[in-house]
Amino acid sequence: MNETRKWILHRISGVILVPLFVWLYFSFISLSTKNYSEAIYFFKNPLFEILTIVLFFVGFFHAKISLNEIFEDYIHNNKTKDVANILALTLSIIVPVTTLILLIYKI
């Protein structure tokens, strides 16, 4: 991915995340006062399920690009930087995919 496209996608993902994050925090702050069955019931709603999954995919995509930027600025050893970038990429794939599986099959 070239740097200009990365920069643009980083901004677009940021804009998408604004309403999603406000919704997510509001929901989870509310869920902290609710019990197990109410929480399960909450995620039975397909809209909330889809919003959570989208948030995790877009959020980790945004985080991955940001981490690449931060590593570029603060890690001066190229080998260490490569390893850090691979770890960021792995995390940004594993967590959203696991969330997708959890929400569709387990909860």
Place this chain on the structure above:
Amino acid sequence: MTGNQNPISPHLQVYRWHISSLLSITHRISGIINLLALILIFSWLLVLSFDEGNYELFLLIINSFFGKFILIGFTWSMSFHILSGMRHLAWDLGYGFEIKTANISGIIVIISSLILTIILWVFGRGLL
């Protein structure tokens, strides 16, 4: 140093602090905290997928003093990052570069992030 000769910019210890530099580094730090928050929410879903007993224990931790402290901190970090991100977007579109404007928008970001945190907690916890 051989190889990469790019200037190694963000120097945090060298320059005198301004509201602009303070907000710039806080934007980065809050972004990383948001990543940790997202991982906590991921664990929340993970525990929810186990069974009721584990979930009740998880809720007990979340609702302890320490848990609430972390959760409120995460809420502020998200609020700040979103509002500061909007300020960055305005810059990307070419607005708000004058020093006075940038300082005022910086202060607005700090104050609104606190207000957004309070609103989310008051309405989220059903206190109103």
